[in-house]
Amino acid sequence: MAATFAWCEDNGTQTGSPVHGTTRGGYGGSGTNPTNMNWKNIDDVSSAYSSYPITVPPSGSAYSFPKYQYGYFTGTFTQISSGIWSANTAITVAFPTGVSLKGTVTSTYATPAATDASFSTDFTSVVSIGSGLAVNFVPASSGGPEYGSPSSTLSATGYTQYLATQLIVASTCTSPGDTGTVTATLRYNEN
Amino acid sequence: MKYLFRCKFTDGRTYIQREDDLSLKDKTKSAFYDVKDENIDVFWIEGDGHVYLVNLIDGSFSIDGIEFFMHDRDEKLNDKKLVYYRQHTHQFNGTDEVNHEIEFHFGWQADDDQGNNVKHIMRIK
Numbered sequence: 001m002a003a004t005f006a007w008c009e010d011n012g013t014q015t016g017s018p019v020h021g022t023t024r025g026g027y028g029g030s031g032t033n034p035t036n037m038n039w040k041n042i043d044d045v046s047s048a049y050s051s052y053p054i055t056v057p058p059s060g061s062a063y064s065f066p067k068y069q070y071g072y073f074t075g076t077f078t079q080i081s082s083g084i085w086s087a088n089t090a091i092t093v094a095f096p097t098g099v100s101l102k103g104t105v106t107s108t109y110a111t112p113a114a115t116d117a118s119f120s121t122d123f124t125s126v127v128s129i130g131s132g133l134a135v136n137f138v139p140a141s142s143g144g145p146e147y148g149s150p151s152s153t154l155s156a157t158g159y160t161q162y163l164a165t166q167l168i169v170a171s172t173c174t175s176p177g178d179t180g181t182v183t184a185t186l187r188y189n190e191n
Numbered sequence: 192m193k194y195l196f197r198c199k200f201t202d203g204r205t206y207i208q209r210e211d212d213l214s215l216k217d218k219t220k221s222a223f224y225d226v227k228d229e230n231i232d233v234f235w236i237e238g239d240g241h242v243y244l245v246n247l248i249d250g251s252f253s254i255d256g257i258e259f260f261m262h263d264r265d266e267k268l269n270d271k272k273l274v275y276y277r278q279h280t281h282q283f284n285g286t287d288e289v290n291h292e293i294e295f296h297f298g299w300q301a302d303d304d305q306g307n308n309v310k311h312i313m314r315i316k
Binding site: 077 | 218220221227275277280286
């Protein structure tokens with residue numbers, strides 16, 4: 001038996017200290033893990049994205065609610081290390097003109113809103129995992145992805161930092177509709 | 192697990208990783224926990240009909256008994272330490288895992304006389 005991995009997602013108003021989402025899907029092995037990573041005009045895991053589309057604005061840009069997802073490691077392992085993540089290592093059809101995907105690895109949660117979250121890394125084009133973002137870890141005994149002092153290694157049950165993404169639709173978009181399917185990649189070492 | 196590791200300690204004992212990969216010292220840890228701080232002479236992984244080995248005394252590697260070196264044997268390298276980990280690469284469409292690759296990395300690291308860290312790692316899929 002080795003480490004097992006599961007996705008989690010925080011939603012809702014920021015709460016606690018340090019702040020995290022009010023709703024924590026999958027946190028602590030709760031079993032309410034997210035089952036998709038769809039960018040939409042609502043902050044939750046369950047609503048269909050088709051019911052909450054991001055509408056092309058007449059000017060400027062429209063924003064999806066940011067997704068604050070993170071990983072949860074359980075099982076038996078000695079150490080997990082060298083985490084690295086890319087929100088887009090492959091896409092079935094390139095994002096159309098005016099549509100962009102931004103992301104970041106962070107320990108900072110903010111109440112999601114349909115405004116610019118200012119995530120710094122552009123994942124609109126494919127970013128190979130070798131060029132991805134470093135991911136640190138938090139032992140569950142210290143807290144969750146919001147813990148302010150994550151480490152480059154994990155030696156017990158714990159979490160990645162938030163792997164946050166946001167889709168942005170500019171008024172220049174002339175191809176509304178579903179985006180291509182995006183493949184995200186997470187890599188780490190385990191022994 | 193595709194490959195299980197075994198090793199021979201400097202004091203002559205041998206260690207065999209079990210299929211469940213559980214530590215014998217601490218059941219919350221993996222088998223590597225039992226060897227990571229020990230003085231190891233030889234470490235190998237075997238599976239799928241093959242044996243991949245690293246000799247921490249002379250720094251040599253071997254595949255199915257065929258020995259080779261990945262460093263200049265005249266190079267002065269001090270105190271070779273085992274390096275072993277499995278590199279996991281998970282690919283997701285949304286939260287659905289569509290691929291999970293595991294690559295076994297093992298070898299040794301040491302410092303040269305200038306204090307530079309040198310690593311030689313074999314990667315097996």
